[in-house]
Amino acid sequence: MIRAPIDCDVHPVLPGLAALRRYLEPHWREQIVARGLDELESNSYPKNAPLTARPDFRGPPRAGADPGRLAAQALDPFATRLAICNCLYGVQLPFSEDLGAALATALNDWIAGEWLDREPRFRASIVVPTQNPARAVAEIDRLAPDLRFVQVLMLANDSAPLGNRLWWPIYAAAARHRMPIGIHAGSTYRHAVTGVGWPSYYIEDYAAQAQSFQTQLASLIAEGVFTKFPDLYFVFIESGWTWLPAFLWRFTKFWRGLRAEVPWVATPPAEIVRARVRFTLQPIDGPDDPAVLLRVLEQLGSDRLLLFSTDHPHWQFDDTDALPHWFPKALAERVLAENALETYPRLAGAAATPAPGEGNRS
Amino acid sequence: MNVALLDHPASQAVAQGVIDCDVHQAPRSLADLRPYLSERWWRHLEMWGLRRRLGPAVGPAYPKGQPGAMRRDAWPEGGGGAGSDLGLMQRQHLDPNHVAFAILNPLTPSAQGLQNPEFSAALCTAVNRWQVEGWTSQDRRLRASIMVPYEDGPAAAAEIDRWAGERNFAQVLLLSRTAEPLGQRRYWPIYEAAERARLPVGIHAFGYGGQPVSGGGWPSFYLEEMVGHAQCAAAVLTSLVMEGVFARFPGLSVVLTEAGFAWLPSLLWRLDKLWLRLRDEVPHVGEAPSATIRRQVWLTTQPMEEPEPRRHFRDVLEWVGADRLLFASDYPHWDFDDPAEAFPVALSSELRQAICFTNAAALYRLN
Numbered sequence: 001m002i003r004a005p006i007d008c009d010v011h012p013v014l015p016g017l018a019a020l021r022r023y024l025e026p027h028w029r030e031q032i033v034a035r036g037l038d039e040l041e042s043n044s045y046p047k048n049a050p051l052t053a054r055p056d057f058r059g060p061p062r063a064g065a066d067p068g069r070l071a072a073q074a075l076d077p078f079a080t081r082l083a084i085c086n087c088l089y090g091v092q093l094p095f096s097e098d099l100g101a102a103l104a105t106a107l108n109d110w111i112a113g114e115w116l117d118r119e120p121r122f123r124a125s126i127v128v129p130t131q132n133p134a135r136a137v138a139e140i141d142r143l144a145p146d147l148r149f150v151q152v153l154m155l156a157n158d159s160a161p162l163g164n165r166l167w168w169p170i171y172a173a174a175a176r177h178r179m180p181i182g183i184h185a186g187s188t189y190r191h192a193v194t195g196v197g198w199p200s201y202y203i204e205d206y207a208a209q210a211q212s213f214q215t216q217l218a219s220l221i222a223e224g225v226f227t228k229f230p231d232l233y234f235v236f237i238e239s240g241w242t243w244l245p246a247f248l249w250r251f252t253k254f255w256r257g258l259r260a261e262v263p264w265v266a267t268p269p270a271e272i273v274r275a276r277v278r279f280t281l282q283p284i285d286g287p288d289d290p291a292v293l294l295r296v297l298e299q300l301g302s303d304r305l306l307l308f309s310t311d312h313p314h315w316q317f318d319d320t321d322a323l324p325h326w327f328p329k330a331l332a333e334r335v336l337a338e339n340a341l342e343t344y345p346r347l348a349g350a351a352a353t354p355a356p357g358e359g360n361r362s
Numbered sequence: 363m364n365v366a367l368l369d370h371p372a373s374q375a376v377a378q379g380v381i382d383c384d385v386h387q388a389p390r391s392l393a394d395l396r397p398y399l400s401e402r403w404w405r406h407l408e409m410w411g412l413r414r415r416l417g418p419a420v421g422p423a424y425p426k427g428q429p430g431a432m433r434r435d436a437w438p439e440g441g442g443g444a445g446s447d448l449g450l451m452q453r454q455h456l457d458p459n460h461v462a463f464a465i466l467n468p469l470t471p472s473a474q475g476l477q478n479p480e481f482s483a484a485l486c487t488a489v490n491r492w493q494v495e496g497w498t499s500q501d502r503r504l505r506a507s508i509m510v511p512y513e514d515g516p517a518a519a520a521e522i523d524r525w526a527g528e529r530n531f532a533q534v535l536l537l538s539r540t541a542e543p544l545g546q547r548r549y550w551p552i553y554e555a556a557e558r559a560r561l562p563v564g565i566h567a568f569g570y571g572g573q574p575v576s577g578g579g580w581p582s583f584y585l586e587e588m589v590g591h592a593q594c595a596a597a598v599l600t601s602l603v604m605e606g607v608f609a610r611f612p613g614l615s616v617v618l619t620e621a622g623f624a625w626l627p628s629l630l631w632r633l634d635k636l637w638l639r640l641r642d643e644v645p646h647v648g649e650a651p652s653a654t655i656r657r658q659v660w661l662t663t664q665p666m667e668e669p670e671p672r673r674h675f676r677d678v679l680e681w682v683g684a685d686r687l688l689f690a691s692d693y694p695h696w697d698f699d700d701p702a703e704a705f706p707v708a709l710s711s712e713l714r715q716a717i718c719f720t721n722a723a724a725l726y727r728l729n
Contacts, residue, residue: 050639157578164582193577194597195590196569197542200605203640204543207600208577210632211593215576218586240632246624246678249669251589257697258427258585270670285632292681299674315639 009309013064040090074312097131125153157187163223280309379462384690390442398488415572436694507535515551526559539569545601567591595621627681662690
């Protein structure tokens, strides 16, 4: 390792709904028992699927469920200085915004109480109830004073494309608090996960996530999000990135032909992406031959795009090969920490230390 | 933008002729199809129209950039829409661009994916009869695609059987955006019939399956839909591989039309890695997805990829494999590719000959 990295994607795993009880209001604490609520495990990551947890990360305790174990497995081997926790518990899945908002609030307080308070290297994303953007904004505003929350987390497939203006209040709130929007692989399953309907197999679902990110990038650009929010970064998390050059070529070609439809998009799409969109490193969808991937890196046309990530405990690489050995040294410097520091203002300087009293918000 | 054109190669004339794998002909009006429909179905068409899985009764889901997404110079003076006049098509495209053979893919009206399955089947048959009488029998260079009612597998197979063995038809036509991913079992009778008839299956962008073009809902703009066809094609290809369609029908050839091709390498890398990790779920997939796809899948070139800088086009050619590519112009649509101007870099004559002629001649058995 060249320098202590910042890991922009690790996954704390909620042991179960019961763990949220002490963070829920009495009404909801009673409801989850009285109504026998099931666990909100998402179909995006089947618990026992090989990809969901690397064999040597599995427990008991369950992979990702214990803060100390996660730090030992994901942070210590890389001498990681900071790691951003993205919890994927499915609070966005219920159709009731009331239930979604109650669970999101409890989940965020659980993250603060059980993760951020226990390990000074952890930072976290705010999980928001996207059932109703207004409720999401309230959750962002509630947690923003705690500077250990550094990002707002959304999923790669929701009820409407993420550039759609119904989401803009969320982006305004994030920009107000100097947080990027992190978009993570996954779905609220309001629609089939592919543009051609529901697939038969999980492998198709996971493969399709890369296509979902492409359509979301098209939506964010076409709707004018980057014009409306000039200081807002978007971080594509667990999106893959080798698809980016070909996507930009195609998008740029059609933008030239059809830009009368979106006159507010006045900058070439590749420039927008290089300035405002970031991608976590893992997974690396490439062949074994480093020469090919080096050419993809050249096609990306910028050393600012990638952010180091392990995607722990998902099984994306073996041993400690998160950053491939062939990565160019100068680029590695940027990817390991500098790009993240530029993307996440809250990681820098004083923001890295929580102010007194902000540790326990529950 | 203008800078990018500076390294555009000089026009490369195509002396040997080209095989154009995507040309769109259309009837002047629905009345052209009346001779091929029974009284019952003509009355149905007049009374109920073409009910697709889409809100508007006529027209596309997203307004195009220009009327009908057609070249403005391709509308016949005597009336009818672009693509409806064979004489104009010959004068404007087939003759000056040295088209040796053209694969016809009728899209408007599409009889495919209509809500009423019986009407869909009847209208497909009518369109195919019109294609023979109005087009392939009128110009020896033209080969049609069999329009099939793909949401009803057995009916689609029957339509393929009806035309199998006729030189008028070069392939089976599907659209990419079906009700379910095209690898699923309900569509297998189509592949079985196509393999039996030794016809490739062309899967053209667009369709009326009722699903939004993205996994995250309906986007707002035609721009997004156009770009989204590449992502849909990736999902279709994933489905065909993971359902084991290529292994079950080893003689099947699939042509992805008008969905681009530069996205393919990244998809293959991702699928190969995921297959190694998750193959327990798909034990019927017996080899790396990239190996299957490089054997049984072809892609048409239009709309041509335009990397910046353009030299990256050579990376794409190497990673996709020039043997997988088939030239297409998409005449008479607005984003037409001229065979002399379309390639963003100068190609060797061998490579050019392969993409513009020999790959398609071998696949469609044209000579």
